[in-house]
Amino acid sequence: MRRGFWLWVAALAAYAFLYLPLLIVIIYSFNDSRLNAEWVGFTWHWYNVLLHDKDMLAAAGNSLLIALASSLIATLIGTMAGIAMYRYKMRVLTFMVMTPVAMPEILLGVSLLLFFIQVLNLTLGMLSIVLAHITFSIGFVAIVVRTSLAGLDESLFEAARDCGASPWETFRHITFPLILPSVIAGGLMAFTLSLDDFVITFFTAGVGVSTLPLRIYSMIKIAVTPEVNAVSTLLMLLTLTMIVLVSRIAPNVLRWRA
Amino acid sequence: MAQLEIRNVTRRFGDFVAVDNISLNIEAGEFFTLLGPSGCGKTTILRMIAGFDLPDAGQILLDGKDLADTPPEQRPVRTVFQSYALFPHMTVAQNIAFPLVMARLPQNEIRQRTQETLKHMRLADKADHYPRELSGGQQQRVALGRALISRPRLLLLDEPLAALDAKLREEMQIELINLQRDVGITFVFVTHAQDEALALSHHIAVMNRGRVEQVDEPSKLYGFPKSRFVADFIGHINMLDAQVLEAAHGHTRLNIHGLGEITAPPVAGVAVDGLTSGVGGVFAIRPEQVRIGIRGEVAELKNHFPGEVRNLLYCGDVTTYKVLLANGAMIEALLPNSAPGRAELFKVGDTVKVGWRHDAGVFLHE
Numbered sequence: 001m002r003r004g005f006w007l008w009v010a011a012l013a014a015y016a017f018l019y020l021p022l023l024i025v026i027i028y029s030f031n032d033s034r035l036n037a038e039w040v041g042f043t044w045h046w047y048n049v050l051l052h053d054k055d056m057l058a059a060a061g062n063s064l065l066i067a068l069a070s071s072l073i074a075t076l077i078g079t080m081a082g083i084a085m086y087r088y089k090m091r092v093l094t095f096m097v098m099t100p101v102a103m104p105e106i107l108l109g110v111s112l113l114l115f116f117i118q119v120l121n122l123t124l125g126m127l128s129i130v131l132a133h134i135t136f137s138i139g140f141v142a143i144v145v146r147t148s149l150a151g152l153d154e155s156l157f158e159a160a161r162d163c164g165a166s167p168w169e170t171f172r173h174i175t176f177p178l179i180l181p182s183v184i185a186g187g188l189m190a191f192t193l194s195l196d197d198f199v200i201t202f203f204t205a206g207v208g209v210s211t212l213p214l215r216i217y218s219m220i221k222i223a224v225t226p227e228v229n230a231v232s233t234l235l236m237l238l239t240l241t242m243i244v245l246v247s248r249i250a251p252n253v254l255r256w257r258a
Numbered sequence: 259m260a261q262l263e264i265r266n267v268t269r270r271f272g273d274f275v276a277v278d279n280i281s282l283n284i285e286a287g288e289f290f291t292l293l294g295p296s297g298c299g300k301t302t303i304l305r306m307i308a309g310f311d312l313p314d315a316g317q318i319l320l321d322g323k324d325l326a327d328t329p330p331e332q333r334p335v336r337t338v339f340q341s342y343a344l345f346p347h348m349t350v351a352q353n354i355a356f357p358l359v360m361a362r363l364p365q366n367e368i369r370q371r372t373q374e375t376l377k378h379m380r381l382a383d384k385a386d387h388y389p390r391e392l393s394g395g396q397q398q399r400v401a402l403g404r405a406l407i408s409r410p411r412l413l414l415l416d417e418p419l420a421a422l423d424a425k426l427r428e429e430m431q432i433e434l435i436n437l438q439r440d441v442g443i444t445f446v447f448v449t450h451a452q453d454e455a456l457a458l459s460h461h462i463a464v465m466n467r468g469r470v471e472q473v474d475e476p477s478k479l480y481g482f483p484k485s486r487f488v489a490d491f492i493g494h495i496n497m498l499d500a501q502v503l504e505a506a507h508g509h510t511r512l513n514i515h516g517l518g519e520i521t522a523p524p525v526a527g528v529a530v531d532g533l534t535s536g537v538g539g540v541f542a543i544r545p546e547q548v549r550i551g552i553r554g555e556v557a558e559l560k561n562h563f564p565g566e567v568r569n570l571l572y573c574g575d576v577t578t579y580k581v582l583l584a585n586g587a588m589i590e591a592l593l594p595n596s597a598p599g600r601a602e603l604f605k606v607g608d609t610v611k612v613g614w615r616h617d618a619g620v621f622l623h624e
Contacts, residue, residue: 153341153343155339155340155341155343156343156345156346158308158310158330158337158339158343159337159339159343159344159345160345160356161309161310161329161330161331162308162330162331162335162336162337162405163331163336163356163357163360163404163408164331164332164357164360164361164408165331165356165360166329166331169360173356174345177347178346178347
């Protein structure tokens with residue numbers, strides 16, 4: 001009894017630590033005050049301000065565009081990488097695909113910056129951000145796809161060949177339909193990662209282009225206004241939707257670390 | 259000419275020789291079984307016939323044509339996998355129709371032949387179900403239907419009964435026999451279960467460590483094993499250390515170590531002249547060929563020795579007696595319990611006579 005009770009207290013404390021800050025951000029986005037200090041009253045005002053903030057809207061547009069482009073391309077390449085990792089079972093391959101996932105973001109950001117400027121001689125902007133986001137998203141998609149392949153009966157692919165399907169037909173009729181939920185889930189993960197990314201974007205954005213996380217950061221440098229709370233709340237909502245979608249489409253994906 | 263000819267095929271995985279210079283001939287329309295313990299190379303042979311694996315040396319010929327350059331999808335060969343490998347995202351009807359769809363047959367022909375196969379496999383009411391909604395036996399019939407619908411020249415079966423429980427397995431054995439007779443297609447069956455092989459096959463190749471020990475009809479394999487491995491692997495058998503005293507045309511005289519002289523049948527498959535006296539080996543005899551008696555009846559047999567009943571296993575239809583012989587060897591005798599009261603004929607500790615006919619058993623030389 002007693003042990004059960006303290007276990008519950010510990011669990012609740014841990015969850016409070018995780019979710020209370022998020023909850024406060026949400027609550028204060030509805031606060032009818034310029035300051036985040038005390039609760040005055042309920043208002044939609046900050047959402048209205050947000051809607052008329054041209055810079056913020058431009059940043060949000062950029063973020064969505066970058067997330068869409070990078071997640072689509074990362075899904076394509078990541079799926080192929082996942083299949084290759086499953087098929088060829090070479091350690092080197094897995095290592096190469098997974099390294100960007102494990103690499104500290106700051107390192108990846110700096111090295112991409114140097115690579116774009118010094119090697120490719122690229123002007124930093126949308127293209128460089130998209131390329132950077134593709135780089136770190138591929139690994140996530142690849143892992144999700146490989147995990148779902150590893151869960152399939154290997155003889156399914158041989159059975160397809162046995163039934164007269166060429167390697168391409170086997171992929172089209174058997175492999176792809178079976179891994180499709182994981183491909184979509186991987187794509188949604190890549191989309192979310194891109195949308196939320198700050199560090200790597202910060203290094204590869206240059207001066208002209210801003211994304212939502214960059215914009216939020218530049219705003220809180222001056223003062224944390226409830227407008228930041230409002231935009232954070234919306235971002236949170238979008239991310240949450242993505243996570244729910246992923247867990248619905250491919251229930252085993254969120255367990256891939258275990 | 260045999261329909262399927264395996265010529266000096268070898269397959270290595272690193273240092274391990276999975277298939278070691280094997281040659282086999284499989285005739286059209288027969289039920290052929292590759293039997294052996296796990297790791298003996300039987301599945302590797304099956305995979306090479308299907309085209310999932312290629313020999314390092316040797317040839318596989320189907321109807322006289324070398325299959326080496328034919329990918330699996332173009333071989334007129336179908337496989338029933340151990341796991342059945344049914345496509346989980348397709349219904350039963352879609353699974354069965356898949357080979358015809360891949361062959362790009364006209365829609366109406368696909369529909370008609372799928373219906374026929376569903377009916378033949380007694381799956382008509384399951385057409386729109388998914389594989390996970392079926393029982394093991396039904397999944398098995400889907401796998402068989404999918405494999406047979408395109409009328410292959412050869413059907414390969416990789417331990418298809420291993421996942422079923424004992425009762426269902428017996429039903430499926432009878433179904434397989436009937437199916438094979440119905441469709442007249444050559445079946446190549448892989449199993450490690452010797453009783454299954456004996457019950458189903460026209461011919462059995464017993465394999466051990468990548469080699470074929472013996473190819474024969476089931477009754478010949480059981481009655482006249484040519485090696486200790488085959489004798490031991492198929493059914494139960496008693497083995498007594500023995501030495502040849504005289505190998506004549508009509509019979510062989512053996513000395514059983516520590517017991518004495520017996521008369522045994524001539525050694526099958528080995529040139530009698532090659533077996534000179536003094537050759538060592540074992541005398542092998544099936545438990546059901548061994549008789550036990552207390553008084554006269556066994557003493558009339560040419561070969562008989564005294565012994566003591568040490569164990570008995572009552573199995574309902576039969577009782578197995580383990581009898582200790584004078585040389586310290588234990589011999590098993592299997593007696594039917596068809597007459598009432600027979601089960602209690604002998605008790606543990608009884609002194610009995612053990613004997614067998616002069617034409618029973620085989621001598622297997624080293």
